[in-house]
Amino acid sequence: MKKITLPLVFFLLCSCSLPSLTRSPLDFLAFLRFFTGPQFTGHSIGGVVSGLLPGTSVTVTNNQESVTVSSDGNFIFPTKLSSGQSYDVSFVTNGVGLICSIANSQGVVQSSNITNVSITCGLGSNFYEVGVNVSGLSGTITVQNNAVDTLNISTTGLTKFTTLVPTGNNYAVTITSQPVGTICSFDDPNLSVGTIVAANVTIFITCVTGYLVGGNIHPNPSADLGTSLIGRKSFLRTRVGSYPTNAGGGGAVTGGAVATAGPTAARFNGPATIITDGNFIYVADSVNAVIRKIDKSNGTTTILAGGNSGGGTVCPGTVTTNCQDGVGTAAQFNGLVGLTTNGNNLFVLESSGRRIRKVNLATSVVSTLAGSGSAASADNVSGILASFNNPSSITIFNGSLYVVDRGNCTIRVINPNTTAVSTIAGGATLCSFADDTTGTNARFVSPITAIGLGGYLYITDLAGVGGHKIRRLSLSGTNAVDTIAGDGVQASTDGIGTAAQFNDPHGLTTDGTNLFISEWSGHKIRHLNLSTSKVTTLVGSSSGYSDNTGGMGLLNFPGYLLSDGLNIYISDSGNHSIRYLEPSELLRYTFDGNSNDSIGTNHGLVTGAPTPTMDENGLASGAYEFHGSPEVIQSTSNITPQISDNLTVSAWVYPAGNAGSQFLFYNGMGGSNGYGVIFDGATRKLSISLGAVASSGNTTMSLPLNQWSHVVLTRSYPNWKIYINGKADPLAFSTNPNPPANTFKAGDAGNGFYFKGKVSDLRFFNGGLDNDEIQKLAVQIPSGLVTYYPFNGNAKDYGSAGNHLNISGAITTNDRSGHPSGAYYFNGASYMQKLSPSGLPTGNSPRTVCAWFNTSNSAGQYIVGFGTMAASSGNGLVITSTVTGMFGTTDDVTIFHEGFMNQWMHLCGVYDSSTVYIYENGVLRTSMNKSWTTAVSPNLEVGRLINGAANFSGDLDEIRIYDRVLSLSEIRTLSGHYPTQVSSWNQTPASSSLKFYLMPEAASFGPGACSGGANCVGVVDDRSGNGLHVSQGTGAQQPIFNSTGINGSKSLRFVDTVGTFLTRACTPELNTAANTIFAVYNDMNVAGSDGIFHNGTSGKLLYLPDSAGNQLALFDLQLNSIRMVTNGNYSSINEFVLMALDYDGTSGNIFKGGSVVASTSFGAPAYSCSGGQLDIGRYYWGSGAPASDGDYLDGFMGDLIYFDQVLSTGDRHIVECYLSNKYSLPLSHSCP
Known part of the structure; x- marks a missing residue:
């Protein structure tokens, strides 16, 4: 019975016309209960x-x-x-x-x-599970089956997919994500896809820690090993195999593979590819036909697989010669050459067997993955049915295997899961060179190795016409192929991109940032920066076997390379060993405001108070100045390892003089152990000290004073060498030292022979650097230096661009410091040229172009040039007899000035994209706004204009091209000091303080009636710009030009016995009451009142009076009285003197070598030019015959400089420092 709701009851009551309620309410409720009995609940x-x-x-x-x-x-x-x-x-x-x-x-x-x-x-029947068993996992891995069923797995062990697969249906398991820093892969990639038969399927995945980079396992996704190996130089060391004799071994020796051997006992025979899983290095020991396993921690070498010891099974395929699958040594390889790994398996390439094999690293089980064994080029969805032709390299990248099929000149790709093989670049057996936007239309000459990085494969194309290049294959789109380095010429030249050259590029590896390349026939290891395309040689030169640095580290047919993200390893095929690179530099004190080791923690400890000063690059507080007193900077601890066989020590030094032996640097303890370099303050020559053992003789070359020079001590056992500014001195020395047992020192050897001067950028290297590496260290202001020619016996470019010049007719000559073969002489027809130069400034880009030049030709001539001959499209440096400047092709900026013939001059042109600035000898001479648009240059010319005209005649040195604007301090660091740098000098001679400037280089001389009949000086030009030239028309009284008279520098020889002097009319500009006069001379006969400078019978006289010993006096002939005189003897006989004298009109000072000499002043002068003449080299009395008509100087004279005011101390120091440098005369003060 259904329930009747209460509203329905009321409806019925109303419709029955019930009488009004007169009974008890309880009766009514009883009535309601009749209609609302128990409710129905039912059963569930x-x-x-x-x-x-x-x-x-x-x-x-x-x-x-x-x-x-x-x-x-x-x-x-x-x-x-x-x-x-x-x-x-x-x-x-x-x-x-x-x-x-x-x-x-x-x-x-x-x-x-x-x-x-x-x-x-x-x-149900005929349905089966698919599961994955994961080991080594830390984090979460995501796998999918058939792209729909997903598992996120965070624990090791077995995990099953939820969807069952019926018999006959396919499964395809993929790894879709894995933790960062973890590499997960299938133990057997072939089992990751398949068809369900009648059983559950379990797929095993192994995870390892690291990153897959270039077919190897690295600890980080990328590194930049090249920066350290280039900046700190590269030391080549043997890790495993027969060791070189200079590392205690017996040289290159082959041998068979034994079960276990230590690093020096293990032997290889033609090692090929090397790879790493992070803990071990695996070597394709090709002739021994086994895969070797080297423990990276201790070098212990074992056999992983190969050897055909028995129990193997014949490989699948068409041709199965010498091919056995099996466990470990039961397997057999045929032409073992290539290896790559994902950390779980090795994928092995056989050249002769023409197969790809797989070795599980945990079980050493060897199986065949692809290749029928036939020599052909067939692609196939089944790897076993595909064919190869003498393949040479294999690498894993982004889940695929890439094979260099060398015999087919193609690049193949293998899916390791399905084993399908396809061709992505090159044409089978179509071996030639062609880049193309479609990979299969491109051609390779002889490809050898490939490495994946970014979205590309990089490939070494080994040899033949069009080879010797580094190719790049895009792995997207149509697989475009292009060339990124090498010009096809078989050579070994550093440079940018296709301006570089390779000599059979072979092996290839990556640190995740850049490439490393081995040269099979060049016996070198090169570095290719992928950002700049710059190719740099790291180690190697001629074939050989030596553990050493740079070009002194020798290889013999280096083959394949390996990067583990920490080091670069080399399979040195001809030396049957495994080598590796490490930074050579162990210690570096840049002294940039402190004495810290800038590449490590062996910081320098300062004793005494050496002061920070400007360095060789114009950087304030970039060097330390030592004062010849107890001051030294020494390392906190001894340099380790203890090195005495192959080593290099380099430093920038700025000697100030002082007699006696002074140590520039020393490793060990002077007088006891170790080695270092001594500077002889008297001769300015260097020698090698071996403490208590021995010392070498002196160098032939000497160091200029108050000028930055680069000094290197190197030893490649057993020979020691010293280099100055990148040039090797002939000094020969081969004695063994006592091994250094004390700290490394700068400014002393620990035994009290203190250096006076500046030191900067002090470095210690393990290994003896070669000539090129030493020259690279000797580059001043390297930042932004595109092209740099130091001209030390060659025309190599030591800037970043590698624009090496071809020499046509130019020959080596002495540089401005007198060092032989330190510059080049151009005869007016000779030149140097580089076709298709790279890296030079174009458009209106900023630049600085500098050079040292010395010319005797008054014609217009060009020092360096690039660009084209179209208006405003060329650039470089130009001079005539009275003009210097920077040309812009019919849009030049030049300045007319005093002569500079036969004088070394420093010229810089600077362009900041809108204004050109011309600097001569460190002084801004002019500036002008220009809108240059320099064209890409088809040729770079040195010694002539870019159209082949206006050849240079004279000497050139240190040509530099920067891609930035150099500061004034940088330019002056390059130029050194010069008198026009004083603050009171200006372009206009009439208002400039410099009034008179004689130098020996301004002399005109030849045969005549002077003493000896040769080099008779008739005229000496005034280089102040005032035209106050002096001369001597009487042959017998002409001074004699001497090219080495004052400490090896040019000078004029005055002879008192015949009365030699130079003269002109009395010059009022040189009779000013105030003056500063500089002179360099010596007095070879102190008996007479030798005149130096005599201007008029009533004018100014600077002389050496004979009545009071060898004093120096400034005399007023008008008042017939001394204005200033030294209180005692000023100089001794034959002593070369750097004299300075200033007088303000009432008093003054006399200086010798920068030090004040006690003197007395006597008030205001009254000089006049009422009669007489200006004489240089005599004090003229006016009666008698020469040489009895005056007191003549008997000695050599160098520069004579007159300023018409008292120079500030700083300005006086500039001139003194210039003269000190030019004439190798020490100063008491520092040079700015």
């Missing part, structure tokens, strides 16, 4: 489901009402039934492979709930 229908599989469910239905059950447990239908009603429960399964049965599904409800409907499920 339910049961239980058991045996469900993961990812499955059942849907149960009763009377069109359904419930879905997704896990084992009870279920209940929402609608209840009343007693006597029937139920009939059915089900359907949801999910693959689930089979269920039902019990107690029908019945009639009685008086209780139905709870016994039972559905029992299980795995």
Whole structure:
């Protein structure tokens, strides 16, 4: 009976016209109870489901009402039934492979709930599980089956996909993500895809820590090993195999593979590819036909696989010669050459066997992955049916295997899971050179090795016409191929991109940033910066075997390379050893405001008070100045390892003079052990000290004073060498020292021989650097230096561009310091040229172009030039007899000035994109706004204009081209000091303080009647710009030009016995009351009142009076009285003197070598030019015959400089420092 609601009751009452309520309310309630009796609840229908599989469910239905059950447990239908009603429960399964049965599904409800409907499920026949077993996992890995079923796995062990796969259906498991710094891969890639047969499938995945870089396992995704190996130079060391004799071994020796051997006992025979899983290095020991395993921690070498020891099975394929699959040494390889790894497996390339094999690193099981063994070029979806032709390299990259199929001149790709092989670049057997936007249209000459990085494969193209290049293959789109380095010429030249050259580029590896390349026939290891395309040689030169640095480290047919992210390893095929590179530099004191070791922690400890000063690059506080007193900077600890066989020590030094032995640097303890370099303050020459053992003789070359010079001590056992400014001195020395047992020192050896001067950028290297590496260290102001020609016996470019010049007619000559073969002489027809130069400034880009020149030709001539001859499209330096400047091709900027013939001059042109500045000898001479648009240069010319005209005549040295604007301090660091740098000098001679400037280089001389009849000086030009030239027309009284008279520098020899002097009319400009006068001379006869400078019979006289010993006096002939005189002797006989004298009109000072000499002043002068003449080299009395008509100088005279005012101390120091440098005369003060 259904319930009747209360509103219906009220409706019935009303419709029956019930009488009004007059009975008890309880009776009414009893009436209501009759209509609202007990409510119906019914009985539920339910049961239980058991045996469900993961990812499955059942849907149960009763009377069109359904419930879905997704896990084992009870279920209940929402609608209840009343007693006597029937139920009939059915089900359907949801999910693959689930089979269920039902019990107690029908019945009639009685008086209780139905709870016994039972559905029992299980795995159906012909459905199977796919699972993955993961080991080595830290983090979460995501895998998929058939791209739809996903597992996120965070624990090791077995995990199953939820979806079952029926027999005959395919499965394809992929790894879609893995933790950063973890590499997960299939133990057997072939089993990651397949078809379900009649069993569950378990796929094994192994995870290792690291990053897959270039087919090797690295600790980081990328590194920049090249910066350190280039900046700190590269030391080549043997790790495993036969060691070179200079490392205690017996040289290159082959040998068989033994089960276990230490690093010096292990032997290889033609080692080929080397790779690493991070802990071990694996070597394709090709002739021994085994894969060797080297423990990186100790060098212990074992055999991983190969050797055909028995128990193997013949490989699948068409040609199976010498091919056995199996476990470890049971396997056999045929022409073992290539290796790559994902940290779980090695993938092995056989050249002769023409196969790709796989070795599991955990089990050493060897199997065949691809290749039929036939020499052909067939692609195939089944790797075993594909064919190769003497392949040479294999690498894994982005999940694929890339094979250099050398015999086919193609690049092939293998899917390691499906084994499918396809060709992506090159044409089978079409071996030639062609870049193309479509890979299969490109051609390779003889490809040898490939490495993946970024979106590209980089390939070495070994030899033949069009080879000797580094190619790049895009792995996207149409697989375009281009060339990034090498010009096809078989040579070994550093440079930018295709301006570089290779000599059979062979092996290739990457640190994740740049490339490292071995040269098979060049016996070198090169570095290719992928950002700049710059190619740099790291080690190697001629073939040989030596552990050493740079070009002194010798290789013999280096083959394949390996980077583990920490070091670069080399398979030195001809030396049958495994080598590696490490930074050579062990210590560097740049002294940039402190004494710290800038590449390590062996910081310098300062004793005494050396002062920070400007360095060789114009950097304030970039060097330390030592004062010849107890001052030293020494390392905190001894240099390790203890090195005395192959080594290099380099430093920039700025000697100030002082007699006696002075140590520039020393490793060990002077007088006891170690080695160092001594500077002899008297001769300015260097020698090698070995403490208590021995000392060498002196160098032939000497160091200029108060000028930065680069000094290197090097030893390549057993020979020691000293280099000055990149040039080797002839000094020969081969004695062994006592090994250094004390700290490394600058400014002393620890035994009290203190240096006076400046030291900067002091470095210690393990290994003896070669000539080129030493020259690179000797580059002053290297920042932004595109092209630099030091001209030390060659025309190599030691800037960044590598624009090496071809020499046509120019020959070596002495440089401005007198060092032989330190500059080049051009005869007016000779020149140097580089076709298709790289890196030079173009457009209106900023630049600085500098050079040292010395010419005797008055014609217009060009020092250096580039660009084209179109208006404003060329650039370089130009001079005539009275003009210097920077040309812009019909748009030049030049300045007219005093002469400079036969004088070394420093010229710089600077362009800041809008204004040109001309600097001569460190002084800004002119500036002008220009809108230059320099063209890309087809040729770079030195010694002539870019069109081949206006050849230079004279000497050139140190030509520099920068891609930036140099500062004034940088330019002056290059030029050194010069008198026009004083603050009171200006372009206009009339208003400038510089009034008179004689120098020996301004002399005109030749044969005549002078003493000796040669080099008779007739005229000396005034280089102040005032035209106050002096001369001597009487042959017998002409001074004699001497090219080495004052400490090896040019001078004029005055002889008192014949009365030599130079003269002109009395010059009022040189009779000023105030003045500063400089002179360099010596007095070879102190008996007479030798005149130096005499201007008029009533004018100014500077002389050496004979009545009071060898004093120096400034005399007023008008008042016939001394204005200033030294209180005692000023100089001794034959002593070369750097004299300075200033007088302000009432008093003054006399200086010798920068020091004040006691003197007395006597008030204001009254000089005049009422009569007489200006005489240089005599004090003229006016009666008698020469040489009895005056007191004549008997000695040599160098520069004589007159300023018409008292110079400031700083300005006086500039001139004194210039003269000190030019004439090698020490000063008491520092030079700015």
